Amino acid sequence: MTWPPTLDDLKADLKIPESDTRDDAVLAQQLAAAIAFIQRVRPEFNYAADPLTELPEPTADLELGTLRLAGRWFTRRRSPDALVAMGELGSARIPAFDPDIERLLGIGRFRGPVFA
Numbered sequence: 406m407t408w409p410p411t412l413d414d415l416k417a418d419l420k421i422p423e424s425d426t427r428d429d430a431v432l433a434q435q436l437a438a439a440i441a442f443i444q445r446v447r448p449e450f451n452y453a454a455d456p457l458t459e460l461p462e463p464t465a466d467l468e469l470g471t472l473r474l475a476g477r478w479f480t481r482r483r484s485p486d487a488l489v490a491m492g493e494l495g496s497a498r499i500p501a502f503d504p505d506i507e508r509l510l511g512i513g514r515f516r517g518p519v520f521a
Contacts, residue, residue, distance in 0.1 A: 408454070408468065410475075411436075415432055415475055418469075418473070431482070435479045435482070436471075436472075439472075439474045443471050443510060446510075451463075466509045473509065
């Protein structure tokens, strides 16, 4: 488990060949935003790998959820109304919120109680 996830990790998750660099700048932007978002809403992890802190390392769930969040943002950017063409099958809506991603990340309705 490595934090933060890399552009190569995101491309592998989206099944984009490493040699295809057409969208690298946009993918990197989406991934950086997803990483910053997760570090802001889930501050209870040791993202800097600081050996002096007692915070736990980011989990595999958190890494996968971050990749999927960046992937969803990348896909949704092409369609302001969140519709994606599926050829002969018509079109499908890309949800703004994905319960599977929120469950992986422990955010939204899957966020546990927060004590001040």
